[in-house]
Amino acid sequence: LAKTTQPISMDSYEGQEVNITCSHNNIATNDYITWYQQFPSQGPRFIIQGYKTKVTNEVASLFIPADRKSSTLSLPRVSLSDTAVYYCLVGDNQAGTALIFGKGTTLSVSS
Amino acid sequence: GAVVSQHPSWVICKSGTSVKIECRSLDFQATTMFWYRQFPKQSLMLMATSNEGSKATYEQGVEKDKFLINHASLTLSTLTVTSAHPEDSSFYICSAMGTAPGMETQYFGPGTRLLVL
Numbered sequence: 001l002a003k004t005t006q007p008i009s010m011d012s013y014e015g016q017e018v019n020i021t022c023s024h025n026n027i028a029t030n031d032y033i034t035w036y037q038q039f040p041s042q043g044p045r046f047i048i049q050g051y052k053t054k055v056t057n058e059v060a061s062l063f064i065p066a067d068r069k070s071s072t073l074s075l076p077r078v079s080l081s082d083t084a085v086y087y088c089l090v091g092d093n094q095a096g097t098a099l100i101f102g103k104g105t106t107l108s109v110s111s
Numbered sequence: 112g113a114v115v116s117q118h119p120s121w122v123i124c125k126s127g128t129s130v131k132i133e134c135r136s137l138d139f140q141a142t143t144m145f146w147y148r149q150f151p152k153q154s155l156m157l158m159a160t161s162n163e164g165s166k167a168t169y170e171q172g173v174e175k176d177k178f179l180i181n182h183a184s185l186t187l188s189t190l191t192v193t194s195a196h197p198e199d200s201s202f203y204i205c206s207a208m209g210t211a212p213g214m215e216t217q218y219f220g221p222g223t224r225l226l227v228l
Binding site: 032034036041042043044045046049087093094096097098099100101102103104 | 113115117142143145147154155156157160162202204206208210215216217218219220221222224
């Protein structure tokens with residue numbers, strides 16, 4: 001059973017900022033939050049990972065409130081090539097446990 | 112860094128034959144590797160967890176005698192689909208997790224498309 005809940009789909013236009021929120025009410029103390037992007041017929045690609053507060057890298061930002069029961073992936077100025085499925089996962093990296101995938105969010109970017 | 116490869120990228124075989132899929136971590140050592148399968152329009156389903164030098168742990172409903180997993184080294188895990196049937200046709204994806212600082216997350220391979228005729 002997936003530990004996370006995300007919107008099934010989202011639509012956006014090129015150049016807009018997209019925020020995808022994920023709910024993980026039962027997150028454990030040792031769990032990290034990781035987001036992946038998947039294109040059709042490809043393996044998931046790591047986007048960003050965080051534990052608390054805010055994490056930013058060259059492609060996205062991850063916002064995590066103090067209670068850690070949710071997180072928001074922020075994609076600045078999306079383009080058509082950002083059309084993909086985005087998965088939010090939580091897991092204990094140190095324990096080497098597998099990530100259990102939920103349904104993900106299908107983001108469609110139009111021109 | 113953190114590159115995982117799979118071979119082959121796609122395979123077509125006749126019903127009843129066995130197919131071996133390789134998963135390699137190219138630039139890091141992976142004590143743990145995972146195998147997933149994905150059907151069209153669906154999410155990834157975990158099949159098994161593989162630790163180097165020990166037997167794999169299979170998820171409920173996954174036949175261990177049908178999906179043989181070997182993790183013989185810190186950079187290689189193999190999945191063999193034995194006596195494949197059309198219902199085994201799917202997209203098989205592996206992932207690898209390292210233990211070095213900064214590598215404690217799963218990195219996924221590009222996937223292997225299996226079509227059983």
